[in-house]
Amino acid sequence: MASSEDDGAVDEKETNNRRRNRGAIATAWLTFYNIAMTAGWLVLAITMMRFYLQKGTHRGLYRSIAKTLKFFQTAALVEVGHCAIGIVRTSVIVTGVQVCSRIFMVWFIASSIRQVQSEESVILFLVVWTVTEISRYSYYTFNLLHQVPYFIKWARYNLFIVLYPLGVVGELLTIYAALPIVRRTAMYSLRLPNKYNVSFDYYYFLIIAMLSYIPLFPQLFFHMLRQRRKVLHGEVIVEKDD
Numbered sequence: 152m153a154s155s156e157d158d159g160a161v162d163e164k165e166t167n168n169r170r171r172n173r174g175a176i177a178t179a180w181l182t183f184y185n186i187a188m189t190a191g192w193l194v195l196a197i198t199m200m201r202f203y204l205q206k207g208t209h210r211g212l213y214r215s216i217a218k219t220l221k222f223f224q225t226a227a228l229v230e231v232g233h234c235a236i237g238i239v240r241t242s243v244i245v246t247g248v249q250v251c252s253r254i255f256m257v258w259f260i261a262s263s264i265r266q267v268q269s270e271e272s273v274i275l276f277l278v279v280w281t282v283t284e285i286s287r288y289s290y291y292t293f294n295l296l297h298q299v300p301y302f303i304k305w306a307r308y309n310l311f312i313v314l315y316p317l318g319v320v321g322e323l324l325t326i327y328a329a330l331p332i333v334r335r336t337a338m339y340s341l342r343l344p345n346k347y348n349v350s351f352d353y354y355y356f357l358i359i360a361m362l363s364y365i366p367l368f369p370q371l372f373f374h375m376l377r378q379r380r381k382v383l384h385g386e387v388i389v390e391k392d393d
């Protein structure tokens with residue numbers, strides 16, 4: 152049986168091989184990307200804090216950050232590409248579900264339905280996303296530079312235990328608040344008869360989207376728990392390929 156020292160050496164060798172295989176251009180790109188994304192989410196954090204301190208209310212806050220939020224959240228799509236071309240060792244499916252659900256919240260709920268923008272639940276998921284992304288992208292940046300301050304590693308692999316469920320609560324409450332408006336306005340819906348002979352009801356789509364959190368969220372959460380055990384406790388985890 153191999154000793155834990157042997158396991159550690161094998162693990163370190165494998166990580167070094169992976170980093171060498173990635174190549175200098177990919178590493179430079181990832182470093183640039185992660186620094187830009189950290190900066191973007193820091194700008195969002197500062198803008199939100201300044202807005203709240205100046206106005207003393209969260210009303211109007213979403214509108215003040217909408218453009219920046221749309222830009223940086225949509226830019227996260229690039230991460231699905233990183234997984235697909237293999238420059239980061241993460242599942243395309245896990246990353247895709249995470250990124251697409253956020254983009255959906257930003258473009259098709261919060262930005263499309265003005266009436267929900269002043270809901271407290273919007274502020275809840277915005278704050279949660281912002282804290283998560285600042286710690287996540289700064290962790291990736293330092294990791295690429297092989298110098299991760301412990302508090303950043305700690306934040307990356309502990310805060311999600313509280314933030315992930317809070318983010319889900321914020322998102323679900325926001326979709327729930329959108330339901331009556333969607334039903335009343337029939338937005339993004341297609342009724343029969345029409346020349347395509349297809350019908351689509353955004354209201355029921357949203358209900359299905361809310362229900363899909365039940366099977367999908369635990370998978371993302373347990374994936375993160377496995378990552379946590381690997382990074383903080385050095386456990387070797389064998390994951391199935393996509």
Ligand SMILES: CCCCCCCCCCCCC/C=C/C(=O)SCCNC(=O)CCNC(=O)[C@H](O)C(C)(C)COP(=O)(O)OP(=O)(O)OC[C@H]1O[C@@H](n2cnc3c(N)ncnc32)[C@H](O)[C@@H]1OP(=O)(O)O
Pocket residue numbers: 166169181185230233239240241242245246248249250251252255279280283287291292294295311314315316317318319322360361363364367368371374375378
């Ligand atoms: C069409 C609409 C349908 C709607 C239906 C939706 C249903 C959806 C249900 C789910 C809803 C979720 C809602 C989410 C809400 C929130 O986000 S709340 C806020 C809290 N959130 C989090 O904490 C997010 C946690 N999630 C993530 O971090 C990621 O999304 C992830 C994909 C799950 C991360 O996993 P993974 O990348 O596998 O783990 P890591 O440990 O971070 O990284 C693994 C290795 O990959 C390297 N790496 C990854 N990305 C980069 C990068 N950009 N740059 C450099 N390196 C990167 C990382 O360093 C690791 O490498 P090694 O150290 O070599 O192992």
